Amino acid sequence: MDTNTFIHKVLDPFQLLAEEQEKQLIFKENKSFNADIDVVKLHQVLLILLDNAFKYTKTGDSITVTSSLTNKKQWEVSIKNFEPHINEDKLNHIFTKFYREDDSRNKETGGNGLGLSIAKQIVEEHGGNIQAKNVSPTGVVFTFKLRNK
Numbered sequence: 001m002d003t004n005t006f007i008h009k010v011l012d013p014f015q016l017l018a019e020e021q022e023k024q025l026i027f028k029e030n031k032s033f034n035a036d037i038d039v040v041k042l043h044q045v046l047l048i049l050l051d052n053a054f055k056y057t058k059t060g061d062s063i064t065v066t067s068s069l070t071n072k073k074q075w076e077v078s079i080k081n082f083e084p085h086i087n088e089d090k091l092n093h094i095f096t097k098f099y100r101e102d103d104s105r106n107k108e109t110g111g112n113g114l115g116l117s118i119a120k121q122i123v124e125e126h127g128g129n130i131q132a133k134n135v136s137p138t139g140v141v142f143t144f145k146l147r148n149k
Helices: 003-020 039-056 103-109 115-125
Strands: 024-029 062-069 074-081 129-134 140-147
Touching: 003 024, 003 039, 003 062, 039 062, 039 074, 039 115, 039 140, 115 129, 115 140
Parallel strands: 024 062
Antiparallel strands: 062 074, 074 140, 129 140
């Protein structure tokens, strides 16, 4: 599957949501290539990450999606937003089933703490890895990398 075409198909419905919520959704395209992926499952990973990004991005802020081929021939997809930082000591736990960083977030945004653990499982089934890190001055970036077969 062509990587940029795939991401555009996932992002298109979110463009309307971004407009409705007065947020910007930006896709930073790099050179496209064909990736051997389970389209349905990787679509689910992107939906989970985008859903989280929209939940925690305030009106007027942006969400940036980047897709590229790394020097190590891995497909790298990043979703960055300007949500509040995740406590450093909790970053390692956010991909654990039923884990919620903060009970107050659960009340504000709903959810049961399964999304990120499902995303991690799917990425690992593809032989890849996923991580989250805080970026300065504010924001969080979720990145997954898959081997390009």
